[in-house]
Amino acid sequence: MTNYKWIYTLLVTVGLLTTGARAVADDTSREVVVVMSAESGVESMTREQVEALFLGRAHRLPNGERAVPVDQGEGSPVRDRFAREILGRSSAQIRSHWSRIVFTGRGRPPRTVEDSKAVLRAVTEDPRVIGYMERKFVDDSVTVVLEE
Amino acid sequence: MNHFFSWFLRVFLALAGAFLVSKPAWGQAPKEEIWRFHGYGTLGVAHSSEDSADYVAAPMKSEGPGKTRKWDPYLDSVIALQADARFNSEWSAVIQGVVERQFDQEVEPDLEWANVRYDVTPWVSIRAGRIALSTFMVSDYRKVGHSYPWVRPPAELYQLYGLTNSDGVDLIYRNSYGDVYHTAGMLYGRNEMEELDGALQSPNMWSVYNRLEKGPWALHTSYTSTKLEYGDELNLLWDAYDRFGPPGEAVSDRYDGNGKWAEFMAVGLQYDPGNWFVMGEWGMGDRQTAFDQRSAWYVSGGYRIGNVTPYATYARANGDHVEADGGLNPSRYPPEAAATARILNGFLDLSQNFTTPRQDTISVGVRWDVRPNISLKAQYDYVTPRDGSIGLFQNFGDFESGAPPTSFAPPPDEADVVSLSVNFVF
Numbered sequence: 364m365t366n367y368k369w370i371y372t373l374l375v376t377v378g379l380l381t382t383g384a385r386a387v388a389d390d391t392s393r394e395v396v397v398v399m400s401a402e403s404g405v406e407s408m409t410r411e412q413v414e415a416l417f418l419g420r421a422h423r424l425p426n427g428e429r430a431v432p433v434d435q436g437e438g439s440p441v442r443d444r445f446a447r448e449i450l451g452r453s454s455a456q457i458r459s460h461w462s463r464i465v466f467t468g469r470g471r472p473p474r475t476v477e478d479s480k481a482v483l484r485a486v487t488e489d490p491r492v493i494g495y496m497e498r499k500f501v502d503d504s505v506t507v508v509l510e511e
Numbered sequence: 512m513n514h515f516f517s518w519f520l521r522v523f524l525a526l527a528g529a530f531l532v533s534k535p536a537w538g539q540a541p542k543e544e545i546w547r548f549h550g551y552g553t554l555g556v557a558h559s560s561e562d563s564a565d566y567v568a569a570p571m572k573s574e575g576p577g578k579t580r581k582w583d584p585y586l587d588s589v590i591a592l593q594a595d596a597r598f599n600s601e602w603s604a605v606i607q608g609v610v611e612r613q614f615d616q617e618v619e620p621d622l623e624w625a626n627v628r629y630d631v632t633p634w635v636s637i638r639a640g641r642i643a644l645s646t647f648m649v650s651d652y653r654k655v656g657h658s659y660p661w662v663r664p665p666a667e668l669y670q671l672y673g674l675t676n677s678d679g680v681d682l683i684y685r686n687s688y689g690d691v692y693h694t695a696g697m698l699y700g701r702n703e704m705e706e707l708d709g710a711l712q713s714p715n716m717w718s719v720y721n722r723l724e725k726g727p728w729a730l731h732t733s734y735t736s737t738k739l740e741y742g743d744e745l746n747l748l749w750d751a752y753d754r755f756g757p758p759g760e761a762v763s764d765r766y767d768g769n770g771k772w773a774e775f776m777a778v779g780l781q782y783d784p785g786n787w788f789v790m791g792e793w794g795m796g797d798r799q800t801a802f803d804q805r806s807a808w809y810v811s812g813g814y815r816i817g818n819v820t821p822y823a824t825y826a827r828a829n830g831d832h833v834e835a836d837g838g839l840n841p842s843r844y845p846p847e848a849a850a851t852a853r854i855l856n857g858f859l860d861l862s863q864n865f866t867t868p869r870q871d872t873i874s875v876g877v878r879w880d881v882r883p884n885i886s887l888k889a890q891y892d893y894v895t896p897r898d899g900s901i902g903l904f905q906n907f908g909d910f911e912s913g914a915p916p917t918s919f920a921p922p923p924d925e926a927d928v929v930s931l932s933v934n935f936v937f
Binding site for chain 2: 411415420421422423429437438451452453454455456457458459460462463465466467468471474
């Protein structure tokens, strides 16, 4: 059967594509932390709670308020790291996940802001906002509710 | 094709185009916007080694790779645009237009869904309009190639129930118990099946579904009851049987599904901890006629290595039709009537064969996420019809030239199908 040759070629291609594993330099100031306003009254959250909010499964904060999750721009290193370390998924998997929800009219992904500074602004403006940023941007106005 | 939809889609495309040009960095706005525009698409080609029949691996299609075309671009290709609106925390709306090759062998736009939603509480919403059906685990997004690993959902199961939407109302209930997320829905509506041009429609349907998610686990169950009404073309067979008097009327009584409620149920289980996944799904349809039950299931698994996901699937379709019960006994009639009876019985068997394929498929494939919103897929299917069934290798004929269906061809023992696709969302 000539298709064996085709499958073999495919497997070799897959092998070649995946050998380029990337090394990620670890540096605590680049760690991603999940934050809310210091006035939100929320002290900490579990990974599952954060995951549920950012994947659109749940819409409420632990204090019962409606949650407003805020994402960073697609392709930004902070977003990729948040996806990998907190949500445990690749950016591609998350995009697939949201396409299932968006294209069936069941919801829309969190709104996005430019960078960690913009997340800081959004969080301090509204106690219902939950976002993530690099640790070095954390100041007194926010509470870290979850770490990597 | 309804002129309103065509008009609507044109306006929608123009709006979407204007939006793309004026605001390339969409989704970057700091404030929640009322309207958002999205789209998805798949461009695919499929090739089948069987050239006496088409491999019709999607419901609501009447052609595929094989006899009609060696390389078929229509089986998997689709493009869609969507606008969704959130007016406030209670009211929202969604409208989606899809362009694809339809059953009537024309590439046409259609309104996939368009509904208004009201969130009564954070846990309960009601919707009215054209609404997605949640029959299968991936049925409400089965046209969104980018959202699942395969080139297309396993055909053995997904051909059992081809409808993807209903015009009516539904109620959705969402809750969480600790880390268990629960969604339940109830739907009532109708589907005129415009793509079938009146050959078949459902004036009433209702459906319930239930979905439980806990960490990597997801369990989906559904039950759908669909009232079916057939057009005049399909009633010709029953009329012909009726002319044989009481024995013929008995046959059409047993087999005619007109006005009956076809039942369908499905159960799906998925485990996806992130780096790999395994899922399985089973479904069974009962047309409440002597055509009897048909069922299918599949299991599929894949492993994610960076952005590359090799996967494999085994799928099987079963039909319970008893041929001994198939129609009139020709030996009881004089030669001419016996010949007619044999032809009618042949049509009956053919209907059975078309609607209840018995077939197994082993698939291997790979999905490569080139970017978060673009994926390439390649899939090989080893398809084996069994027990005398033609499987999904069917010839509906060429609608434009009026060439008739030629389905008495001997079924293939096996066929190799190769498919390639590019999938995107924006």
